[in-house]
Amino acid sequence: MDNRPTSPLSARARQKVMVVGAGIAGLSAAFRLQQSGYDVTVLERSAHVGGRMWTEEIDGFRVDTGAALLPDSYRQMRRLIRDAGLTGEVVPSGDIYGFLRDGKVHRFGTHIPLDLLTTGLLSPRSKMRLLRLAADTRRLRDRITFRDLTTAPEADESCIAYTDRRLNQELFDYLIEPLSTNYYFAPPEELSMTHVYLAASSALGTGYFNSPQGMAFLPRGLARHLDIRHNTTVLSVQENDDHVTVRHTDPTGGERQQTAAACVIAVPGPQVAGIWPDLPAPMGAFLSRLRYSTCLHVSFGLTTRPPETSMWIFVPRREHPGGLGLCLDHNRAPGRAPDGKALITLYWPTQQSESLYDLPDQDITARALHDLDQLGLFSGLARQIEMTSVSRCRPCVPLTHPGSIAELRNGLRSLDHTSRIALAGDYYSFGSTNAALTSGEATATRLTVTLEARPAPRHTL
The missing domain is CATH 3.50.50.60 (FAD/NAD(P)-binding domain)
Structure with missing residues (x-):
């Protein structure tokens, strides 16, 4: 034995x-x-x-059908x-964001504090108010983590209330709203400040990595x-x-x-x-009330690359009804398009995505081309298309509404x-x-x- x-x-x-x-x-x-x-x-x-x-390979193009960005702050990953x-399998990737205002793209990279001082995106008054958001983000940074949000109850505040208290309308229109539309695919009126704090501390002004x-x-x-x-x-x-x-x-x-x-x-x-x-029951209540965004996006493989250097362009509601996100995938990460060619993806937020979700792909593609034409950023794009792909993501991203941190805390305590x-x-x-x-x-x-x-x-x- x-x-x-x-x-x-x-x-x-x-x-x-x-x-x-x-x-x-x-x-x-x-x-x-x-x-x-x-x-x-x-x-x-x-x-x-x-x-x-996930990634689909189509005619030499690689289309990421869901998640797209991997900041260097993803240390656990x-x-x-x-x-x-x-x-x-991973290499450094694109790190330049563009924000559209009055038809012009204002770009920000890893040196975002200097970029914000010199940008024409915001007025001098808004730049001074932005220091408040920077200070609040720094104060909460150690408590707003990828593991647990319950130690930062201040982040439960609504975007609207925070803007009224600490920022101004210009910052809401050209920063808070486009961040909400592009990261959460949802309007800031429905969200808490959680996503803004995390974006400011972990995604803006940092490097990125990805895989070809x-x-x-x-x-x-x-x-x-x-x-x-x-x-x-x-x-x-x-x-x-x-x-x-x-x-x-x-x-x-x-x-x-x-x-x-x-x-x-x-x-x-x-x-x-x-x-x-x-x-x-408390965790069940939290999860049953949890809402997810819907994301519908269309990717276009192009024969030539436009001169734009941004990997992602935020299009606020002031520039297009409902707001949009534009990803220049060939700038975002290597391997997304064959040499010399381009891959551009248009993202709609939830409301527009839901209205189009069940339409045939050709109708959705036509709407995407119409919206791109309205922006006027890529002249002659329709004549350069050699691949089109429609991706649907439902559910997409869980939404942090005001009060969700308290609900999560109650749920976790019940486990x-x-x-x-x-x-x-x-x-x-x-x-x-x-x-x-x-x-x-x-x-x-x-x-x-x-x-x-x-x-x-x-x-x-």
């Missing part, structure tokens, strides 16, 4: 952990749990990994890229390490004394029931209650942190790939502590 003590790693290897959802939150949790020695299986409803972090052996292979490089790279079951819909997750029961369909449509030591649920917030019937079921998602912080990834890693750490304290017998698929 072998009486040698079992090592922590060998004990963990006998424990199955299941992860629901192969977006970046689920993949990050799965990767870290597997690193810790657990036997991990990921169940994914769709035919590919990545969720909103940088670490995960290194640990997954993907460092060689497209945003899908990270989920694809993580997936190579993992056991992922595609075309699998999870029906319910139930916790018992020493295990978790997961019911799901298989690719043929048949229903199966399996057990595991623990389970991570990494799906959009409003979907959680449908598969976890014992979700605590049992010794439970064998844990949540991961971008709704814990600013809606971004890095927030989702950070949540997945934090969940993996929490479950490791739980399973060390509450060992379970081995359960197999």
Whole structure:
């Protein structure tokens, strides 16, 4: 008889952990749990990994269908890229933003404080008022993080109230509103200041990185390490004394029931209650009220590159009804367009996206060309098009409305942190790939502590 003590790693290897959802939150949790020695299986409803972090390759162009920007402030993502052996797949990328006013693009790069002093985008009075936003952002920087927003209740203030108290109408029109429309795809009247603080501290005036292979490089790279079951819909997750029961369909449509030591649920917030019937009521209330933006965007592959150097142009409502976002993908990141060619993507905010969402692609494309023509930024664009792609993203980004931080705090307090079921998602912080990834890693750490304290017998698929 072998009486040698079992090592922590060998004990963990006998424990199955299941992860629901192969977006970046689920993949990050799965990767870290597997690193810790657990036997991990990921169940994914769709035919590919990545969720909103995906890339389509079309006629030599790479179109990122969801997330697009990776600031250097994404330190957690940088670490995960290194640990997954993907460092060689990333390079520095574009870092110049443009803000449109009166038909002129005003550009800002990594030296944004100097750029703001010299820009014609804002009046001298607004530049002085902008110092207030800079001071408030600096004061809150250590408490507004990608992991948890609940330590910064001041960020629950509405954009309208903050503007009235600290800024002015010009800053609202040419900074707050376009940031809301382009980062959240929602009007600032519906949002809290959370996204503005995070954008100011982590995205504006910083460098960026990306992969020539497209945003899908990270989920694809993580997936190579993992056991992922595609075309699998999870029906319910139930916790018992020493295990978790997961019911799901298989690719043929048949229903199966399996057990595991623990389970991570990494799906959009409003979907959680449908598969976890014992979700605590306060967290359920937060997730049920959570609203996501809708993003509809059209990409045009062009035969030649325009002279514009910005990677992204913010188009305020003052310049176009409802506001727009324009991404010059060939400036944003390498590998998006063949040499000498261009890739330009038009993004609509939620209201316009919803009104167009179900129309045929040709009608949506015609509307995009009309809106681009109205801006007058790219002369002769229609004659240069050789590829067109329409991308739909619903749900897109979770919206932080005034009061959402307090609701999140109540929800988090209701969770049992010794439970064998844990949540991961971008709704814990600013809606971004890095927030989702950070949540997945934090969940993996929490479950490791739980399973060390509450060992379970081995359960197999």
